[in-house]
Amino acid sequence: MSASIESLVNKEYAYGFVSxxxxxxxxxxxxxxxxxxISAKKNEPAWLLEWRLKAYRRWTTMTExxxxxxxxxxxxxxxxxxxxAPKSVKPLQSLDEVDPELLKVYGKLGISLNEQKRMSGVAVDAIFDSVSVGTTMKEELSKHGVIFCSxxxxxxxxxxxxxxxxxxVVPYSDNFFAALNSAVFSDGSFCYVPKGVKCPIELSTYFRINAAETxxxxxxxxxxxxxxxxxYLEGCTAPKRDENQLHAAVVEIIALDDANVxxxxxxxxYAGDKEGVGGIYNFVTKRGKAMTNAKIxxxxxxxxxxxxWKYPSVILQGDNSTGEFYSVAVVNNKQQADTGTKMIHIGKNTKSTIISKGISAGQGQNSYRGQVKVLPKAENARNYTQCDSMLVGNKCGAHxxxxxxxxxxxxxxxxxxxxxxxxxxxxFYCKARGLSAENAISLIVxxxxxxxxxxxxxxFALEAQQLLGITLEGSVG
Amino acid sequence: MSTYADAFAAGPNAAWLPELRKSAFDRFTALGFPTTRNEDWHFTSVTKIAERVFKPVKAGKNTLSTHDVEQLAGGESDWHRLVFVNGKFEKSLSNFAELPAEVTVATLQETLKESPEFVAERLGKLASFDAHPFTALNTAFAQDGVVIHVPRGVVVDAPLQIVHICDEKAAGASVHPRLLVVAEALSQFTIVENYVAVGTPSYFVNAVAEVEVGNGAIVNHYKVQRESTEAFHVGTVQVTQGKDSVYHSFSFATGAALSRTNVYTRMLGEGAEAKLNGLYLMDGTQHADHQTFVEHIAPNCASRELYKGILDGTSHGVFNGKVYVDPQAQKTDGKQTNHALLLSEGSRVDTKPQLEIFADDVKCTHGATVGKLDQVGLFYMKSRGINAESARALLTYAFAAEVLETIELDALRVQLEAHVFEHFVRQSQE
Structure with a gap:
């Protein structure tokens, strides 16, 4: 293993700091x-509290x-x-009011809000320990009638x-983790794009867990x-901690007629260390509903x-609706992933595509679990699924x-x-052409x-490729 | 469940292997019939079997002739044949005297008398009933069956045919046939199992086979399930394979209202090869479930699977194939293919091809497709002057023929091809 690889292998999880x-x-x-x-702290209307309580009561009857x-x-x-929640959170009028400590954190994460706002044309809603701390580009968006806020x-x-x-799309009674989320969710992002509007910029949310045992x-x-x-883009990081932290999010997407999301x-x-100590338990429910001619x-x-534990799904409710799922899942060391999708074909002429790439290294276990269901009324449904797994090392598994x-x-x-x-x-071919083994592997992956x-x-594509490199290098020797 | 307890207590053969039968029955009582909450039975409800009370077959004199058997099961005159009618061995219809002297073929009853230790050492050793309620039920209730023992290096040229016939006397009854096969190193032979019926009685066949394929041995195992369309059929084949052995299984199914066919093989020796193929044709309200489980335990083994289903009426097909690769099973080469053809609006298929891989230096693939007949193909044939019905029949037959071609036993292949051809051509002319 070359020195540079060695350093990459031992590279600390760059986002493991605690603020x-x-x-x-x-x-x-x-x-x-x-x-x-929680509901009171957020000053919520009665209907939402009622909904949370219903979810909580249902959750107590469910088993993991x-x-x-x-x-x-x-x-x-x-x-x-x-x-x-970070204490300094008050209703913010502009980014200038954001706690400079927080801004520093985002600087470390490489997503300086100010930068983002000016340079990249990406509107960011950053969620720090469950509370949204600043949504950029709000004015720009409101011109088009797009609502993007916490x-x-x-x-x-x-x-x-x-x-x-x-x-x-995800009722509070859907599953154990969705019910838990419905009862205690603290914040998140909301986005509404009105009729016929093409959102002019890409929307982005950044999630970070900071506090311990949260x-x-x-x-x-x-x-x-x-x-x-x-x-819509979403990114997430968390500090390094020895204990496991729970993340149970819910994402709902509604694409009405002819919409495209x-x-x-x-x-x-944080994935835990080499011995599998610490790391996030990521139990997420993501689902979208596509109406006539819509695409998710x-x-x-x-x-x-x-x-x-994550299965982003699409309910193809309307005729001619389309669902797509593209996934790369990488596990290394003692990581475990059970991920995939569900495509439920209900409308006529519905189409779905599933491309899943799993890479297992170290002692990682990677499972693809997917369902394609065509209901009796779904005339001319079409699905194409391709799941490929790559194994690196002999202690990992792919399922x-x-x-x-x-x-x-x-x-x-x-x-x-x-x-x-x-x-x-x-x-061998790459090496014969003068590439190092490490570069060859990176190229092949x-x-x-x-x-x-x-x-x-x-x-995101650039970030993803770098991440992939960092996650994998070191598993090859 | 209490009816089974009564039947077990009154069992006529309670004398043999009482401990094994007792523990199997206890296990069955503990497990109960599987429900659709059980992942392995998710798409197949056995309520129709669980709710019925199947009695033992009433004793009666056999009225079938050798000619009837030939009509029902097919086969050539030189095949070694054992015939069971309603679960009872019929010596007069069977003929296996021409077998090489060193080969032992006998009924389970007879073997229990002649060499009980041979049975005691092997029965229930491969087909575990810990997690399989139907295997437990068979182990507790099996009355007879066949024991085949082919010693080292012996090659049996003509196939061994085992025919299970049920007629009106089996109506409302259950039969639990058992098959124990020991293929010693370098032996070679072929088994053909036929499950057929006279008329359309409603009965329940729950068969279990245990096949031990020794080092370098070659066993071809064909199963033709053409039970009565009112019947229920559950069949489990559990195989272990030694070094460089070859096990080839072919499962053909057109019968039964509800059928479940399990083929499980464990490749324990390096260089073993397994070929598991199957074809099912379903119509009306039939339900056919095929499950395969290939365990690559040793390195350098290869497995090939091809299952095809043709579904008409409101029939329901299920395929669940799992390939497991142990951490030690490097250089595994596994391929699994499953295609289903839906001919009618109400037909349905659920398929679940699974890979569980724990070794890195492997090549494993699976592919599954579901669809109707190729419209372009139909159009082409019509443009060449072939009428729509014939074009459909030909394309459907061609779909089936690909898997039938893997049958190496010529006489059987010809018979099944004719059967399938007749099935579709007859339909196209109706």
């Missing part, structure tokens, strides 16, 4: 009072799901803090929209009204988290669990999956993931 910011936290544990307290191909130390839900703001300023769409439960709701289109994530939560596209690059359920004979479905070792002949990376917006 010393005064936080407003509540005692550990979860009960109805905690739910009421264990069907996924992952093992982890059980989460003690009573030993978590369900609310933590969830809390949306509850206060656009209650009719929130009430209409909240829980319409769960992060953000809730994102994206609504694209008839004929609207929007591209593209959602991209680069997930880089999920692109994800999963490199972080100790445990990933594929596709469920293909077809109830209509006009449907056409294709599924292919392959698992193989990184090609020795390809490495980039090529392996190319179909997914090309779906990512430019700056």
């Amino acid at each position: 010393d910011i005064d936080a407003d936290t509540i005692p550990k544990g979860l009960n109805e009072d905690v739910v009421r307290l 799901p264990h069907w996924a191909n992952i093992t982890y130390t059980p989460v003690d839900y009573q030993n978590l803090r369900y609310y933590s 969830f809390t703001e949306a509850v206060h300023n656009h209650p009719e929209l929130v009430q209409r769409f909240l829980g319409s 769960g992060q439960f953000e809730r994102t709701l994206i609504v694209a009204d008839e004929g609207a289109s929007v591209s 593209k959602y991209s994530t680069v997930q880089n939560w 596209s999920w692109t994800q690059v999963e490199t972080g988290s100790a445990i990933t 594929t669990f596709p469920y293909i359920e077809v109830g209509n004979n006009t449907a056409t479905l294709e599924h292919e999956a392959s698992t193989s070792k990184i090609g020795e002949d390809q490495i 980039s090529g392996f993931c190319k179909e997914v990376f090309k779906e990512l917006p430019m700056e």
